[in-house]
């Protein structure tokens with residue numbers, strides 16, 4: 001039986017925080033630590049927190065409290081860790097607090113609490129590291145931090161300015177993941193489209209080729225790995241138009257996740273985001289001309305300070321014109337330290353909720369119609385899960401966790417991670433129903 005120290009781990013927040021968790025877990029496993037889901041038998045517990053909005057802060061504080069109550073030896077890291085005073089004020093007994101990506105601080109705290117075991121076999125970790133996602137897909141983080149200053153967001157102050165990983169280093173990681181069985185890579189960053197700007201798009205060398213640390217060149221090379229490549233979190237810079245031909249040519253998935261946040265030029269200005277909505281609509285048409293199969297996903301905030309009925313109507317009109325495929329929406333909630341808190345015109349909570357509901361109903365109707373149009377088509381689907389009477393998969397239009405799914409009836413012989421062709425037989429507001437029998 002292993003006598004290695006056991007670590008409990010809680011990972012909260014977005015995929016970027018998840019990748020940080022994976023790095024910490026990989027390092028712990030490399031040093032021979034074991035993991036346990038049972039707080040009571042853990043030698044200490046690491047809580048990787050999120051601090052994005054108030055509800056995420058509450059969830060993080062609850063997780064710390066639970067770990068302290070059940071175990072007592074707790075190390076806190078992640079976005080909320082950047083505000084150590086908030087945590088200290090409530091939980092004086094926490095062993096160590098560090099901000100996002102401060103892996104050294106986390107590891108030092110673990111070493112102090114429970115020194116690493118001396119077991120020569122414990123360093124046998126998988127090449128691709130320890131992953132929290134299913135075996136067949138993985139997040140690939142290409143940079144950290146952000147140079148933008150959206151007024152509702154405090155991520156740049158928590159995670160710092162843009163810091164990109166050189167293209168060859170990131171390609172090597174991607175290659176290891178693919179060799180370990182990953183079939184879909186989800187490329188993430190705080191600002192994916194800004195990749196390489198801080199490195200002046202430096203040229204790197206990989207497999208005898210020169211690869212620039214720049215979005216287009218980098219994803220073109222990723223496409224050579226022969227797995228699904230999905231780009232997430234693209235800020236609407238003009239240069240992202242250059243990746244559209246790669247989507248058209250099936251080098252990467254025809255999927256653009258591009259948060260517009262709003263459509264009223266007045267609100268976008270207050271948000272400190274690009275405000276030329278007309279141009280955005282033109283670009284959406286161009287994207288669809290270049291790549292007719294494209295899925296466009298976006299997120300929006302309703303009830304931002306200064307949003308009157310007029311601005312909300314502008315947003316609804318945009319939704320009508322843009323006919324986006326996938327949409328997420330949040331009611332604005334002030335984040336401590338964000339510039340938007342200084343703005344006049346706060347929208348009452350009940351109106352925010354009303355607008356959110358109206359917005360989502362409108363988009364649900366658009367989504368339902370778009371999915372209905374897919375009935376009778378053949379789609380490639382990656383299988384996430386196989387149950388007795390159905391399997392759950394995702395088409396090229398569905399990112400894990402955030403989009404809909406494809407329910408496949410009669411899943412005989414299917415395995416998670418397989419990519420198969422299915423025939424769409426029915427649809428709902430957000431999901432598709434399919435049959436494996438493409439001749440049916």
Ligand code: SF4
Pocket residue numbers: 146147148149150153154155156190191235
């Ligand atoms: S681009 Fe994203 S991470 Fe950067 S400031 Fe804006 S919302 Fe925050």
